Amino acid sequence: MTTEIDVRDWPESERRERLFDLLAGAEAGDEFEIVSDRDLDPQLVRYQIERDHALEWEHEDPDAEPRELRLTVGDALDGSLGSIDVRDLKPQRRHEALLGIFDELESAEGFVLVNDHDPKPLYHELRSMHGDVVDWAYASEGGGEWRVEIRKTGDTEATEKDVVTRYDVRDIPKQERHPTIHHRYGMIPQGGTMELIAPHEPKPLQREFHGRYGDAFDWNVVESEPGRCRVRITKQGDTGDESSSDGDPESSAGGDGLAVTEELDVRDLPPAQRHEKIFAAYDELTGGHGFVLVNDHDPKPLYHQFEAEAGPEFHWEYRAKDPGEFRVLIGKTETSTDGSTADSSAADTSTAGGTEPPF
Incomplete structure (x- = not known):
């Protein structure tokens, strides 16, 4: 049975409890198609913690407004951790959702994070913001599916609102x-x-x-x-790095003259293996080279992951947008492949009195 829910017209103060009550009345295997004007991921993790019942959901289009997701009710958790799979969210929304989820955790509560790569930057971020109350344990690694059990082991002070x-x-x-x-x-x-x-x-x-x-x-x-x-x-304003734009990734800057090394068709690969294959191909590129990715749908979530993790040498250029066949030139320009300036790791000697330790 599939139930359609549009929460946009619900009073803000009632949304959470009304959604929780609807889900609590469902049986394992029941499906919901939910439309919302904001992310529901933190609330769905919270439901699993409070109601001790598993949920699985995926977004129809991670960048769509309003949010549309398909949710399936699972079995009772019986004390095990609920999970959130963020692989179909663009990186900015991943961090926003996960930071919000951790902020709401009480001491001894936790969840399982499922990601398509090692989320170690999130570990450093949580530790920096909350201290040693972050318990982080890898349950599985690699293969396009990293699973991490994240728990809060104590109380923390509220995060300053003027710092993201x-x-x-x-x-x-x-x-x-x-x-x-x-x-x-x-x-x-x-x-x-x-x-x-x-x-x-x-x-x-x-x-x-x-x-x-x-x-x-x-x-x-x-x-x-x-x-x-x-x-x-x-x-402040435009960063000067077009690959960091929040707009449509029609083409990133500076990719003229890339030498194409191969055509990478991932349409026959399982979704969980595609990103791993693509990033491996990108890692092997040298400056001035690229490959043509062939996919069966617009790989826009992949673009957002690249823009967050790759350096200024990253280039993205659509070559074709046809039903069942999207072609994108992905490459590295001649900019330094480590994304840094020539002296980024050098000691700073601009101050009087000698050399300052490198950062």
């Missing part, structure tokens, strides 16, 4: 710091602020930001003392 995200980079391995920061910065909205806590002012990172985003950000040191520097970075 925070990273204490002192707890992040040095080789992961810059990729983690750029990965998340690409997702925050215009006007949003990222806070970094570092052992000193990260001037090499500041130069890297100027090289990648131009002057489209504000850099404000709000605290500086030996061993601790707190910097707030606010995204």
